[in-house]
Amino acid sequence: MSQILCSPTPVTTKEGIHALLADKGGEEYYRQMRALKVDQNALYLDLQQTCKSRTRTWLEICAHCGMCADSCFFYKTNNNDPKQIPSYKIQSTLGEMCKRKGRVDTEFMMHAMDVAWGQCTCCNRCGLYCPHGIDTGVMFSYLRGILFKHGFVPWELKIGSGMHRVYGAQMDVTEEDWVDTLEWMVDENADEWPGLEIPVEKEGCDVMYICNAREVKHYPEDLAAAAILFHVTGTSWTVPREGWETTSLTMFAGDWEGCAQNLKRIYAAVDRLKPKMVVGTECGHAHRATVVEGPYWAGRESGDAPVPFLHYVEWVAKVLREGKLKINPAKKLKMPCTLQDACNYVRNDGLGKYTREIMGYIAEDFREMDPHNEHNFCCGGGGGLNGIGLYRKERNVGLKNKLDQIRATGAQMVVTPCHNCWDAIRDMMEVYEEHNIKWTFLKPLLLKMMEIPENIEHVDQG
Amino acid sequence: MMQTLVGPCFVVSLVIFFVGMLVRAIWYVRGLDWRLERVAYAYHKERSIPGALVSIGKWLLPGGTAGWRAQPVAMLAFFLLHFGAVLLPLFLLGHTVVLEQTIGIALPSLPTALADVLCVASIAGLILLAVRRFTSPVLRQLNTWQDWFVLVLTFLPFFTGFMARLDVGAYDTWMLLHVFTGEAFLVLAPFTKLAHIVLFFMSRAQLGMDFAIKRGGDTRGGVFPW
Numbered sequence: 001m002s003q004i005l006c007s008p009t010p011v012t013t014k015e016g017i018h019a020l021l022a023d024k025g026g027e028e029y030y031r032q033m034r035a036l037k038v039d040q041n042a043l044y045l046d047l048q049q050t051c052k053s054r055t056r057t058w059l060e061i062c063a064h065c066g067m068c069a070d071s072c073f074f075y076k077t078n079n080n081d082p083k084q085i086p087s088y089k090i091q092s093t094l095g096e097m098c099k100r101k102g103r104v105d106t107e108f109m110m111h112a113m114d115v116a117w118g119q120c121t122c123c124n125r126c127g128l129y130c131p132h133g134i135d136t137g138v139m140f141s142y143l144r145g146i147l148f149k150h151g152f153v154p155w156e157l158k159i160g161s162g163m164h165r166v167y168g169a170q171m172d173v174t175e176e177d178w179v180d181t182l183e184w185m186v187d188e189n190a191d192e193w194p195g196l197e198i199p200v201e202k203e204g205c206d207v208m209y210i211c212n213a214r215e216v217k218h219y220p221e222d223l224a225a226a227a228i229l230f231h232v233t234g235t236s237w238t239v240p241r242e243g244w245e246t247t248s249l250t251m252f253a254g255d256w257e258g259c260a261q262n263l264k265r266i267y268a269a270v271d272r273l274k275p276k277m278v279v280g281t282e283c284g285h286a287h288r289a290t291v292v293e294g295p296y297w298a299g300r301e302s303g304d305a306p307v308p309f310l311h312y313v314e315w316v317a318k319v320l321r322e323g324k325l326k327i328n329p330a331k332k333l334k335m336p337c338t339l340q341d342a343c344n345y346v347r348n349d350g351l352g353k354y355t356r357e358i359m360g361y362i363a364e365d366f367r368e369m370d371p372h373n374e375h376n377f378c379c380g381g382g383g384g385l386n387g388i389g390l391y392r393k394e395r396n397v398g399l400k401n402k403l404d405q406i407r408a409t410g411a412q413m414v415v416t417p418c419h420n421c422w423d424a425i426r427d428m429m430e431v432y433e434e435h436n437i438k439w440t441f442l443k444p445l446l447l448k449m450m451e452i453p454e455n456i457e458h459v460d461q462g
Numbered sequence: 463m464m465q466t467l468v469g470p471c472f473v474v475s476l477v478i479f480f481v482g483m484l485v486r487a488i489w490y491v492r493g494l495d496w497r498l499e500r501v502a503y504a505y506h507k508e509r510s511i512p513g514a515l516v517s518i519g520k521w522l523l524p525g526g527t528a529g530w531r532a533q534p535v536a537m538l539a540f541f542l543l544h545f546g547a548v549l550l551p552l553f554l555l556g557h558t559v560v561l562e563q564t565i566g567i568a569l570p571s572l573p574t575a576l577a578d579v580l581c582v583a584s585i586a587g588l589i590l591l592a593v594r595r596f597t598s599p600v601l602r603q604l605n606t607w608q609d610w611f612v613l614v615l616t617f618l619p620f621f622t623g624f625m626a627r628l629d630v631g632a633y634d635t636w637m638l639l640h641v642f643t644g645e646a647f648l649v650l651a652p653f654t655k656l657a658h659i660v661l662f663f664m665s666r667a668q669l670g671m672d673f674a675i676k677r678g679g680d681t682r683g684g685v686f687p688w
Contacts, residue, residue: 050498052495053491057661058665061658061662064601064604071532082600082602082604083603128529130529131662132662133668134669135672296502302506303500303676347677348678351681374686375528
């Protein structure tokens with residue numbers, strides 16, 4: 001008998017991860033899923049214990065008025081397919097599951113999985129357009145938790161959840177890899193920035209920096225850029241040895257236990273190092289998972305993090321405002337540019353005013369998308385969708401919405417301070433063969449534009 | 463028959479309506495769970511109360527939110543219906559008289575001309591909603607029997623009351639039907655989607671608090687700009 005790959009049990013060992021990774025594209029995983037029996041009694045019990053008055057009221061009082069339809073980019077990009085109406089999507093999955101008191105079969109659960117991950121990015125936009133205040137994105141996130149618990153989760157996110165549980169990071173980056181990468185980045189930049197340091201595990205700094213494992217594994221230059229910007233602004237900063245990973249594929253997967261584990265690692269680092277504040281990298285869901293939802297997973301009754309946790313855009317706006325980071329006016333962006341508002345920290349944490357403040361410093365011809373800020377559309381790849389091979393086709397259809405929005409601004413550059421949005425924008429340019437629009441994180445832009453203070457030693461590498 | 467309907471039956475339906483709605487409101491609040499919803503309801507009262515009030519208030523204003531502005535036809539139909547649906551049951555002259563006679567509560571009453579306008583507007587709103595429900599591909603996907611049932615249940619008291627008001631004949635029959643359908647509405651409201659009469663406020667308050675407490679309330683300076 002072949003190894004069990006698909007089951008309700010989360011992956012907690014390296015062997016488990018390797019077995020899943022060896023199953024290319026999750027072929028065997030999904031084959032096993034099709035044979036996975038639903039424990040209907042356990043499902044009903046879960047619904048009784050966790051589907052309470054807020055969610056039940058949302059499901060029940062939905063007036064079927066259809067006002068959510070146009071708010072959903074999947075509905076728009078699928079030629080107004082009625083099956084893509086947020087209300088329909090949730091009523092036919094979670095609503096039906098509750099109505100049937102958990103008496104649903106494998107086929108139903110797999111359909112619910114397709115809808116929960118392939119037709120909703122939990123961007124929460126529809127929640128702004130419902131007169132009754134029904135936030136379907138929140139319900140889909142809840143449904144993901146139920147599906148995860150019963151083993152019906154896309155292959156990549158089963159792996160992602162396992163990575164966090166085993167490595168404490170979304171990728172197999174060990175503590176040794178982490179520290180080695182930091183040292184490598186200091187060495188790599190030592191000629192240009194002689195005084196550059198990445199202090200590891202230093203107590204009592206102003207800032208503890210946390211980041212995304214893929215920066216460590218695939219884009220270490222992003223870590224170097226963060227270090228240079230802290231260096232140039234004279235910031236007293238450090239990174240923790242453990243608890244540096246701020247992303248949470250566990251959140252995308254609906255693995256709430258895994259989410260809590262991630263949070264506890266980060267908060268333990270705060271306890272150890274006692275920084276005045278924590279700054280997280282340019283990532284949207286990581287901010288949501290660590291700062292917005294995170295305190296609750298860590299059991300904090302106030303709903304607040306133990307010290308101020310700033311998204312990178314908040315920190316950049318702050319140092320620009322305080323004059324610690326100065327932009328050379330001659331190097332400001334001249335080309336028309338626009339800004340991608342990441343749902344997870346703009347709609348869902350109000351940080352749009354900081355990104356706009358930054359644009360005021362760095363761009364001469366800044367153009368807003370329509371709609372923007374709180375009412376922005378998802379990039380098309382949020383909520384984990386970018387990473388799920390099974391729904392690649394569905395995602396690519398949805399990407400068209402954001403591309404149309406970007407094109408309508410006439411911008412040649414999209415400033416994109418979020419990993420997921422960045423990926424989605426990169427992919428839409430490729431899928432729809434748009435070669436005249438660029439996209440970028442903030443850090444590389446700032447490195448090019450900043451003025452270097454006289455007290456900072458810098459050797460131009462010509 | 464009329465005596466029974468306006469007397470004991472009316473009192474019983476009012477009791478079912480108010481107790482039913484109260485139970486639903488209490489059940490809603492008791493079912494809130496700060497851990498599950500991840501909203502610290504008990505903290506940050508300086509943000510949660512304004513958050514709830516603005517979330518309700520802005521949606522009670524025509525054009526008060528981006529959501530309303532995005533759907534002007536739906537907005538028109540909803541508000542046409544709801545002005546009358548809220549004001550007429552409470553403040554129509556005939557109703558205030560019955561209320562005072564049966565349970566001794568004296569409410570001010572609307573001028574007849576205004577009441578007529580509100581009633582016609584509500585009927586127009588209901589017809590618009592029905593047309594929308596019937597013709598829009600979006601609504602056709604979502605419609606269930608209960609959506610039509612509550613629409614008819616809401617339409618009947620307006621229609622019968624208006625026919626009686628027009629006095630084009632068979633006044634007593636129309637009036638009897640009006641009282642009967644009005645009481646049916648009251649009795650069934652707590653058990654159908656009409657429970658939104660109270661749950662609208664609960665749900666809007668909750669989401670307003672969610673955004674004000676957790677999702678950016680602090681950085682936005684309090685409330686969400688609906």
